[in-house]
Amino acid sequence: MTITAAADGSALGNPGPAGWAWYIDDDTWRAGGWPHGTNNMGELKAVLDLLESTAHRPEEPLRVLCDSQxxxxxxxxxxxxxxxxxxxxKDGKPVLNVELMRSLDAAMAGRDVRFEWVKGHAGHELNEAADARARAVATAFQTGRPAPEGPGFPGAGSAPAPAVGSVRDRAASPGRTASPDRTGAPDRASAAGRAPAPEALEDRHDPDLLSELLAHEEELARGRSAAETVQALERDLLRPEVRADAGRLGQLLHxxxxxIGASGTWCSRAEVLDRLSREPGLGPADVHVLSATELGPAAVHLVYRLVAGDRASLRSSLWVREDSRAELGPWQLRFHQGTEES
Structure with a gap:
């Protein structure tokens, strides 16, 4: 019989107090977390622990419901x-969450696993249950209360859910590691339940570029200011190679x-994506930041003067951080206006 479970992660502040959970039913679920982590760490750890908790049943296919592309x-x-x-x-730097990725690679060996994308916070019973438990752990770490761990999977052993230690994306503590020589069904992992646009852009996305975007969360965790991060992202949008990458643009634009263009024309996201994909870029350009104002923990207003060749313009951009869980996700451009200097 196929084992069907939802896996989810939560981080209050992202990065911040973090939790993970997988859920099959009220009698079969498990959760854990860390004092400091990200949504992505939680999502990955939830899948890893689900694989490890069902490792003694390798003959049964595993169907994993996940809201993270x-x-x-x-x-x-x-x-x-x-x-x-x-x-x-490609740049020689370690993949984000590398220890979790290594453990997942080992845990997938010999398993028949099917992944299905589900929309988060859309009323899906299993996804909502996993999300609630992951968030409960994150909240427990935030408030200093005991973190709920759950009953686990029958026959999986009594090892407690790892929930101790401050970790970051580049050095997560994955807990128990699956044995790579585990036997069972032939290796097979598939993905189903395709997400609608703009999420589907990730399917065409260079994973290194996605990792580069997600790495800005790690930069913040190391003390980089929100204003500095947003300035770097704004400069990315001016690069020809980024403008030519529909997946990267889809990640950067809310x-x-x-x-509102220089002519005073209002343009939608779809119109801007289409235009940028056909434009070669500005070429060499100088960005002179006039102000970078943090409007709160999740918004930055950036004003700068852009000089490209013999043309100059004043630019205003509003960057925000949010996601479907009302938690802080990656920075995205919400609004932009440009006016050419006379």
Whole structure:
């Protein structure tokens, strides 16, 4: 019989107090977390612990419901390439969450696993249950209360859910590690339940570029200011190689993004994506930041003067951080306006 479970993660502040959980039913679930982590760490750890908790039933197919395209694509598409490169990206830097990725690779060996994308916070019973438990652990770490661990999977042993230690994306504590020589059904991992646009853009996305975007969360955890991060992202949007990458643009532009161009024309996100994909870029350009104002923990207003050749313009951008869980996700451009200098 197929084992069906939802896996989810939560981080209050992202990064911040973090939790993970997988859920089958009220009698079969498990959760854990850390004092400091990210959503992605929680999502990956939830899948890893589910694989390890069901390792004694390798003959039964496993169906994993997940609302993170990053996690699904990492495991089903990108992990083999990362492994072949020694778990490094094209620039030679380690893949984000590398210890969790290594453990997932080992835990997937010999397993029949099918991943399905589900929309988060859309009323899906299993996904909502996993999310509630992951958030409860994150809240427990935030308030200093005991973290709920759950009954676990029958026959999986009595090892407690790892929930201690401050960790970051580049050095997560994965807990128990699966044995790579585990026997069972032939190796097979598949993904189903395709997400609608703009999430589907990730399917065409270079995983190194996605990792680069997600790495800004790690930069913040190391003390980089929100204003500095946003300035770097704004400069990315001016680079020809980024403008030519529909997946990267889809990650950087908020789903409700809008722009008022130099001519005073209002443009939607779809119109801007189409225009940028056809434009070669500005060429060499100088950015002179006039102000970078943090409007709160999740918004930055950036004003700068852009000089490209013999043309100059004043630019205003609003960057925000949010996601479907009302937690802080990656920075995205919400609104932009440009006016040419006379």
């Amino acid at each position: 990053y996690v699904i694509n990492s495991i089903t598409k990108w992990m083999p390439g990362w492994k072949k490169k020694g778990w490094k990206k 789903e409700s993004f809008a722009e």
